[in-house]
Amino acid sequence: MAKRAIAIAIAGAVVVVAGGVVFWTTSASSSPGYRTAVAGPAPVTATLDTAGTIQAVTQAALSFPTSGLVSAVDVAAGQQVTAGQPLAQLDTTSLAGQVASAQSTLATAQARLAADQSGQSTAASSRATPAVYLMSASAPSDLKSQQDAVTSAQHQVDEDLTAASAAVSAQQKACQPVMDAKQPSDQNTVDACTSAIQQAQNAQHTTAVDEQKLADAENTLSATLAANAAASKPVEPTPSTPAPSTRTPSAQTPSTKAPSNSAPSGGSSKSSGGSQSSPGTSGSTKTSTPASAEQLAADQAAIDAANAQIAVAQQNLAAATLVSPITGTVGEVGFSAGKNASNQQHIVVFGPGANQVSTAVSDTQAGQIKPGQRVSVTPDGSGKPIDGQVVSIGLLSSTTSSGSPSYPVTVSLPASTELHQGATAAVSIITNTANAAVTVPTSAVHLVGGGAFVETLSGGATSERRVTLGVVGASTTEVTSGLKAGDEVVLADLSQALPTSNTNARGLVGGGGGGAVRRGG
DSSP states (O other), rough: OEEESSOOOOOOSSOOOOTTEEEESSSSOOOOOOOOEEEEEEEEEEEEEEEEEEEEEEEEOOOSSSSSEEEEEETTTTEETTTTOOEEEEEEEHHHHHHHHHHHHHHHHHHHHHHHHTOOOOOOOOOOOOOOOOOOOTTTHHHHHHHHHHHHHHHHHHHHHHHHHHHHHHHHHHHHHHHHHOOOOOOHHHHHHHHHHHHHHHHHHHHHHHHHHHHHHHHHHHHHHHHHHHHHHOOOOHHHHHOOOSSOSSSTTTTTTTOTOOOOTTSSSSSSTTTTOOOOOOGGGOOOOOOOOOHHOOOOOOOOHHHOOOOOOOHHTTTEEOOOOOSEEEEEEEOOTTTOOOOOOOOOEEEEEEEEEEEEEEETTTGGOOOOOOOEEEETOOSSOOEEEEEEEEESOOOOTSOEEEEEEEEOOOOOOOOOOTTTEEEEEEEEEEEEEEEGGGGGGGEEEEEEEEEEEEETTEEEEEEEEEOOOOSEEEEEEEOOOOOOOEEEEESSOOOOOOOTTSSEEEOSSSOOOOOOO
């Protein structure tokens, strides 16, 4: 997968973050030809930006979207509540365990991909053997870009399959009334069915095209691996004819004894990580090769599946808290602490009237949303944002016009706010914040497979460094390990040409000033 910069490079030398000002040293560096920034402390805010529709509500019937044991009911009938106030809570022990298990699965999948890409062994001994390339000096770089192409193509196919599955489900739902109708359906129903069929076909066609791109990427990498293996295969020496001996056949002389560095019977062994030791080499100079194209694709698919599982587990955990979307009076409480809840039981709240915003997020974003998060809502035509908060996120997905699954999110607004019903608004949900000890411009961070990397500059030489990220903001990203305050990171290589409309997807993206962010690969 081609290295993906998390965001476009920051232009200029000053970045405004969460109301503060962070000064990045971007106009000079310790070596000419690079635009850099110095890692340092700063506040970081991560937001999820989308659009929504303003609606008025006077009554809300609330139920848990997932079943479970009710651990607490915080309100009673007749009680006054405010928007965003918790009403009831499910026991979260098993739900939190599901999140932790999914995160562990993801970490394992990411480690496996990183090991297979570098040609390291992941055997039980955990003794990694670095890959040794016996081809030209450019071979590792070419190989790395082809590995990235395979993982990138696999990731796209995984997204396509999710979208295609959602589109097919939407088609079945839209066309069911037409199939079941004993009388001809009205034109609107037929049109909805026809549109859903077209969307499903488009999603399936996109999947087929991207699957072919994946096959092409795998074939290219397989050819390179085969060429590397052929070039690095040692030349077997011609054995000399042993001198006649009067010893019995079972006794070997030193000249006929098998060399101590011979491969064991059965040939070379392939490790669980895909690394392969070449026969005929000594134990101290083992040669290993990266995993096959098919193995890398499988590794990336495992990462994508783990990410999807994390999103589902986090959604379920967030839905364990039921909050009121409006200010009003509790009219009915259908739950009891210590008993299991179903979606047929409700808490009903009546209010004098309030505004809320309905929006939607993708399946990969849904795990970041939970009730109580602060939201900035800017109605169209108004330059003044309104403070709100997330009050619910649905677990039943709908399908967008592109065929991708999306999940509904409800944001409450102050009751005193006068807004036009049905108007659209820009919605910015604050998903995380941190007062980070070490941060870098987001444009300096690159994602490869399951890992994050920055390019550092020291003594005029650059090197790639793996880092662990914390909160990722639009302009600034927290680094929790792999980098320290004062380290110089590269934002742009000024010797590289600026991108054009014909720039390949793996090329450069616009950088601050006159440079461009090095994408690597």
